[in-house]
Amino acid sequence: MKRTIFLGAVLAAGLCNAYAQVTPPEIARQQKQEIRHGDPARWYKADRTQKAEMATLRKDINAALREALQACKQAHAGPKSECVRDARATYQDDMANIREIHMASKDLSKTYETSGR
Numbered sequence: 001m002k003r004t005i006f007l008g009a010v011l012a013a014g015l016c017n018a019y020a021q022v023t024p025p026e027i028a029r030q031q032k033q034e035i036r037h038g039d040p041a042r043w044y045k046a047d048r049t050q051k052a053e054m055a056t057l058r059k060d061i062n063a064a065l066r067e068a069l070q071a072c073k074q075a076h077a078g079p080k081s082e083c084v085r086d087a088r089a090t091y092q093d094d095m096a097n098i099r100e101i102h103m104a105s106k107d108l109s110k111t112y113e114t115s116g117r
Contacts (some may be wrong), residue, residue, distance in 0.1 A: 022074045048101075057102055058095075065091040 023031070065087060072083035093103060 022071055024070065054098065054102060057098060057105070061091060061094045061098070064094075 068090070069084060069085035072080055074089060075083050
């Protein structure tokens, strides 16, 4: 499951490109409240099937797109349209290559597991 969290973070960072991430105040409050309660147990339960892993990856890609579009809203008129275009292009590319991303995340998790971390 750690690979999914890592992969989600990588995807989010890739979508944001050079644009700063801006978290709306209501979301920031909710995040702080969730942090006080600790990590949800579901984060540490491995997806049992490839179908479940792919569903999680789709969620991560969609979340990364939402975060990138939120950051784009903060951009000025010119860069905003370019930002949205880049975010959507990255999303489409990620969804088109979802199987390769999935396999790469599995390879990464194997490397991570064998390194003793």
